[in-house]
């Protein structure tokens with residue numbers, strides 16, 4: 564079956580089997596290696612991508628299901644200022660250790676921050692912890708990830724005091 568979708572701002576067409584998962588299409592056919600293979604059961608979050616700006620695990624999604632959608636991975640956000648600010652905080656706060664979970668963790672964090680900023684809400688620490696709970700990190704970087712998200716939100720709140 565032919566599937567057409569937008570990948571990191573570029574329209575791609577790819578022939579897939581009806582049972583093919585998006586994780587395989589991205590890694591094996593489209594060369595997107597930032598999307599990691601972990602449990603393949605929807606439990607670890609390592610394969611997270613953004614579909615129409617929402618984080619989803621690509622191991623539980625058939626590629627045919629994303630026909631006409633927009634898929635974003637970290638490769639597509641390298642000139643996005645919010646993403647780069649967040650990535651910089653991950654670095655400063657040592658939120659990247661072995662790095663295996665990091666592309667997915669940053670994508671989930673980025674989607675959360677974007678939603679917070681769009682809705683002008685002030686999340687609690689518990690809200691942030693809940694937002695990233697679907698992304699497992701065997702290096703235990705959770706407090707550092709939370710701190711990175713908080714740092715970005717603090718900076719944005721200073722720039723826009725109503726948030």
Ligand code: FES
Pocket residue numbers: 599600601602603604605606607608609610611620621622623
């Ligand atoms: S590989 Fe998809 S959730 Fe673990």
Ligand code: FES
Pocket residue numbers: 658659660661662663664665699700701702703704
């Ligand atoms: S940084 Fe190693 S798994 Fe998260």
